[in-house]
Amino acid sequence: MRYIPHTEAEVNRMLAAIGVESVTDLFGTVPATVRLKRPLNLPEPLSEAELVREFRRLAANDATASSHLAFLGGGAYDHFIPAAVDHLISRSEFYTAYTPYQPEISQGTLQAVFEFQTLICQLTGMDQANASMYDGASACAEAVLMAVRSKKRRKVLLSAALHPAYRETVATYCRYLDLDLVTLPWSNDGATDPAALEKMMDDQTAGVVVGYPNFFGVIEDLADLARPVHRHRGLLIAAVQEPIALGLLRPPGELGADIVVGEGQSFGIPLSFGGPYLGFFAARREAIRSMPGRLVGESVDRDGRRGFVLTLATREQHIRREKATSNICSNQALCALVATVYLSLLGRQGLREVAEQNLAKAAYAHRSIKAIEGFSIPFKGPVFNEFVVEAESGAEGVLTDLEQAGILGGIPLGRFYPNIPEMRGRFLVCVTEQHSKKEIDALTAALAGGGA
Amino acid sequence: MKKPIGISGLILDEPLLFERSVPGRRGCDLPPLDVAKANLPAKLVRDDIEGFPELSEVDVVRHFTRLSTWNYGVDSGFYPLGSCTMKYNPKVNEMVARLPGFAGAHPHLPEHLAQGTLSLMVHLQTALAEISGFHAVTLQPAAGAHGELTGMLIIRAALEARGASRHKVLIPDTAHGTNPATAALCGYEVVPVASDGILTAAAVARVMDDDVAALMVTNPNTLGLFETEIKEICDVVHQRGGLVYCDGANLNALLGIARPGDMGIDVMHFNLHKTFSTPHGGGGPGSGPVGVTQDLAPFLPGPVPAKNGKKYYLDDNRPQSIGRVLAFYGNFGIMVRAWAYIRTLGAAGLRRASEMAVLNANYIRARLEPSFHLPHKTRSLHEVVFSDRDLGGGCHTLDLAKRLIDYGYHPPTIYFPLVVKGAIMIEPTETESKESLDEFCEAMLAIAREAKENPENLLKAPTRTKVGRLDEAAAARRPCLKWGEEEP
Numbered sequence: 050m051r052y053i054p055h056t057e058a059e060v061n062r063m064l065a066a067i068g069v070e071s072v073t074d075l076f077g078t079v080p081a082t083v084r085l086k087r088p089l090n091l092p093e094p095l096s097e098a099e100l101v102r103e104f105r106r107l108a109a110n111d112a113t114a115s116s117h118l119a120f121l122g123g124g125a126y127d128h129f130i131p132a133a134v135d136h137l138i139s140r141s142e143f144y145t146a147y148t149p150y151q152p153e154i155s156q157g158t159l160q161a162v163f164e165f166q167t168l169i170c171q172l173t174g175m176d177q178a179n180a181s182m183y184d185g186a187s188a189c190a191e192a193v194l195m196a197v198r199s200k201k202r203r204k205v206l207l208s209a210a211l212h213p214a215y216r217e218t219v220a221t222y223c224r225y226l227d228l229d230l231v232t233l234p235w236s237n238d239g240a241t242d243p244a245a246l247e248k249m250m251d252d253q254t255a256g257v258v259v260g261y262p263n264f265f266g267v268i269e270d271l272a273d274l275a276r277p278v279h280r281h282r283g284l285l286i287a288a289v290q291e292p293i294a295l296g297l298l299r300p301p302g303e304l305g306a307d308i309v310v311g312e313g314q315s316f317g318i319p320l321s322f323g324g325p326y327l328g329f330f331a332a333r334r335e336a337i338r339s340m341p342g343r344l345v346g347e348s349v350d351r352d353g354r355r356g357f358v359l360t361l362a363t364r365e366q367h368i369r370r371e372k373a374t375s376n377i378c379s380n381q382a383l384c385a386l387v388a389t390v391y392l393s394l395l396g397r398q399g400l401r402e403v404a405e406q407n408l409a410k411a412a413y414a415h416r417s418i419k420a421i422e423g424f425s426i427p428f429k430g431p432v433f434n435e436f437v438v439e440a441e442s443g444a445e446g447v448l449t450d451l452e453q454a455g456i457l458g459g460i461p462l463g464r465f466y467p468n469i470p471e472m473r474g475r476f477l478v479c480v481t482e483q484h485s486k487k488e489i490d491a492l493t494a495a496l497a498g499g500g501a
Numbered sequence: 502m503k504k505p506i507g508i509s510g511l512i513l514d515e516p517l518l519f520e521r522s523v524p525g526r527r528g529c530d531l532p533p534l535d536v537a538k539a540n541l542p543a544k545l546v547r548d549d550i551e552g553f554p555e556l557s558e559v560d561v562v563r564h565f566t567r568l569s570t571w572n573y574g575v576d577s578g579f580y581p582l583g584s585c586t587m588k589y590n591p592k593v594n595e596m597v598a599r600l601p602g603f604a605g606a607h608p609h610l611p612e613h614l615a616q617g618t619l620s621l622m623v624h625l626q627t628a629l630a631e632i633s634g635f636h637a638v639t640l641q642p643a644a645g646a647h648g649e650l651t652g653m654l655i656i657r658a659a660l661e662a663r664g665a666s667r668h669k670v671l672i673p674d675t676a677h678g679t680n681p682a683t684a685a686l687c688g689y690e691v692v693p694v695a696s697d698g699i700l701t702a703a704a705v706a707r708v709m710d711d712d713v714a715a716l717m718v719t720n721p722n723t724l725g726l727f728e729t730e731i732k733e734i735c736d737v738v739h740q741r742g743g744l745v746y747c748d749g750a751n752l753n754a755l756l757g758i759a760r761p762g763d764m765g766i767d768v769m770h771f772n773l774h775k776t777f778s779t780p781h782g783g784g785g786p787g788s789g790p791v792g793v794t795q796d797l798a799p800f801l802p803g804p805v806p807a808k809n810g811k812k813y814y815l816d817d818n819r820p821q822s823i824g825r826v827l828a829f830y831g832n833f834g835i836m837v838r839a840w841a842y843i844r845t846l847g848a849a850g851l852r853r854a855s856e857m858a859v860l861n862a863n864y865i866r867a868r869l870e871p872s873f874h875l876p877h878k879t880r881s882l883h884e885v886v887f888s889d890r891d892l893g894g895g896c897h898t899l900d901l902a903k904r905l906i907d908y909g910y911h912p913p914t915i916y917f918p919l920v921v922k923g924a925i926m927i928e929p930t931e932t933e934s935k936e937s938l939d940e941f942c943e944a945m946l947a948i949a950r951e952a953k954e955n956p957e958n959l960l961k962a963p964t965r966t967k968v969g970r971l972d973e974a975a976a977a978r979r980p981c982l983k984w985g986e987e988e989p
Binding site: 069075077085135145147151214218220295296346351406409485 | 515518526527530536537547549553561564565589591595596599604647726729756757759778781784787825828833837844845849852853861868902903906935963966968969975977985
């Protein structure tokens with residue numbers, strides 16, 4: 050076994066030093082009644098060469114960019130990843146370390162997290178960001194818990210246009226906390242209905258959660274939504290499922306959001322069938338001591354040299370135990386590093402340009418599809434890089450036809466909204482900087498030609 | 502002793518990204534825009550992001566390369582961080598996780614176009630169930646604490662489905678802090694149970710009543726000791742209608758030896774980043790699958806990858822499910838690495854891993870016991886916990902840990918478990934050779950001598966790192982959590 054260095058001679062010398070006869074003797078405290086009396090039933094071990102062959106065979110059973118032209122978004126996005134990203138995060142001083150409990154030999158991780166926290170604050174327009182959460186959905190759930198904690202109120206409004214999996218995750222986290230989760234409808238522009246919010250918002254409501262952009266790609270009017278929320282002294286939580294949008298859109302912090310969470314996958318993290326991704330979490334300065342998760346802060350050593358440490362740990366589970374602000378321990382540190390490297394490479398100009406290309410290409414696709422007979426765009430709100438298309442003939446059939454032409458044309462929405470019949474005709478199309486005009490034209494041609 | 506591996510070297514300084522920034526510089530380029538530029542209403546568009554980095558690709562590469570050199574990883578050297586199982590992270594696992602079919606798979610792919618990823622998940626679920634003795638496994642939780650949350654929600658859902666409304670959870674004093682934090686998140690009141698190292702069925706029976714939903718145990722516990730009465734403890738809890746949760750952080754001691762599912766445990770989380778060799782990433786991403794008994798399987802979070810005939814699919818028709826705990830299906834990239842590890846070792850290799858992990862911990866114990874206070878004398882499994890009682894020279898565990906850094910080692914876990922004053926928790930794992938253990942023990946013994954003869958060496962340590970001990974109190978008093986804030 051190439052990962053286990055012990056020779057039999059060494060094992061014998063070690064057993065002698067311990068003063069036992071055999072390795073089995075070391076397990077003497079495990080009662081016979083619970084011992085496994087047979088070998089585990091697992092496949093035979095593979096050499097490295099066999100392993101690579103086997104995994105190549107498995108991986109070949111999935112659709113990829115070389116087999117299909119995909120317009121899939123819905124919370125996970127295909128963006129170009131510069132080669133330097135994977136190269137740098139493959140430095141094993143980064144990826145084989147653990148949580149920086151010993152700051153003197155973890156300054157690389159700590160400084161990178163401090164930079165990550167800064168970048169997230171710059172993007173979201175917020176004062177403080179944490180070191181990361183598991184993903185956008187769980188970050189959203191933690192934001193709801195923080196709102197409930199800090200407001201001491203038991204009602205939370207969730208926009209129906211918030212990513213459905215985020216809403217479900219919030220509901221799971223809140224299952225036994227005796228909270229009232231209420232759904233806010235969307236209006237016919239595909240954005241959260243401000244009139245409904247006016248009616249439903251009250252002094253018992255801790256927070257209101259909306260997507261930015263929302264699940265339909267629509268850019269919510271956060272400033273407008275913030276007014277009734279703040280009038281009742283509640284918190285506005287913005288959940289960003291496509292953070293490339295923050296390169297172009299006004300930051301939620303400028304528009305009245307009190308907590309901004311989101312999914313950082315777009316910042317250089319591979320699609321990887323849904324994970325590992327990157328939850329981010331940012332809040333106002335005054336909320337810092339009720340934030341969940343790890344925080345890195347600046348300090349100095351005895352000689353006055355700048356260094357970084359994990360800080361405000363008294364909020365956390367290993368100190369506060371059942372009174373902690375969250376149970377989170379390991380987060381997604383390496384994914385936060387990916388995002389930090391990606392954003393450093395893109396920089397001030399690059400991020401803006403990528404966002405503008407996403408906007409332009411989606412707008413081009415939007416215009417082209419709107420002009421095809423049998424298809425319409427049901428929501429009129431402004432969108433970033435994805436939008437909802439309605440097919441007169443039903444979404445599932447259109448998408449199946451497109452697949453015959455090697456195109457994954459979008460995500461059918463009916464399955465997310467089983468109780469809303471009109472959603473059965475709708476699908477969500479995502480266009481990023483990765484799509485050329487020619488590829489977008491291929492999609493529209495296939496739609497116009499009935500998929501052939 | 503041999504010369505310590507920690508010697509002086511050149512350390513390159515590196516400012517923050519933002520301090521390196523040069524207006525107009527860039528580190529990426531894009532294909533020319535081949536469609537008309539689009540514009541949003543002005544009120545939706547942000548101003549330029551002030552202070553955002555402007556760097557060339559070379560700047561970025563040097564920046565992060567230099568940062569990396571200030572870190573210590575498993576690839577740098579011995580990392581005996583107890584409870585974290587810092588075993589070697591195989592390189593081929595990194596490679597296979599990056600295969601385009603895995604890394605490029607979109608989570609919204611139609612199922613028939615994701616047969617590779619789905620089949621891998623089903624295989625891994627089956628293997629983890631076999632290794633742990635559970636009926637079913639969910640791979641969705643992203644880390645150990647996330648698995649705990651999932652597992653405790655399952656317990657609560659199952660009890661409520663039986664019509665039982667219970668309010669308390671029993672947690673031994675040796676538990677990880679995540680256990681009580683998780684119980685609270687599930688709406689439970691935490692009742693601590695004193696253990697004196699090993700939890701007894703009698704101690705559990707004294708606090709077990711009809712209002713207790715569950716007991717959360719760790720086995721082997723955080724002292725590295727097997728909970729010998731585990732079966733009787735589970736009986737006590739079950740007889741009063743409760744369920745038993747096991748924190749699987751220490752499963753590395755038991756692979757192929759004993760299975761938590763056979764001990765009477767109802768729910769357990771795995772840490773793929775501990776037991777199954779996936780990298781710790783500087784604090785994640787991990788992966789925290791949860792195994793459950795047959796009775797609890799209907800409550801697993803959906804969707805669950807499953808097989809029907811020759812087709813793999815996502816089963817989302819689970820009316821009793823607690824619901825999702827993550828947007829998609831879990832940290833798939835980590836699952837690929839764990840499955841590669843299981844496929845490489847096989848049944849005999851996994852058992853050998855546990856045996857050698859236990860051998861290594863006991864060897865360190867044998868070598869250090871004459872010089873360090875060992876509060877619990879029961880046979881250790883995969884880790885051993887000493888205390889600083891006999892250190893002398895006014896030195897404490899923290900000073901020992903910092904001095905170990907100068908000698909070239911990552912320190913053990915310190916001041917945990919809380920039941921040992923000044924705890925020094927050493928978990929070597931099976932991937933360390935006898936000579937690396939010997940060198941580490943020599944360093945520990947040399948430091949013990951220094952503590953008595955020249956305690957200053959410990960108290961001012963570390964001296965060979967980029968920075969010395971940092972003022973953590975000041976950092977917490979006036980938090981500075983981002984660049985551009987006032988200096989602390």
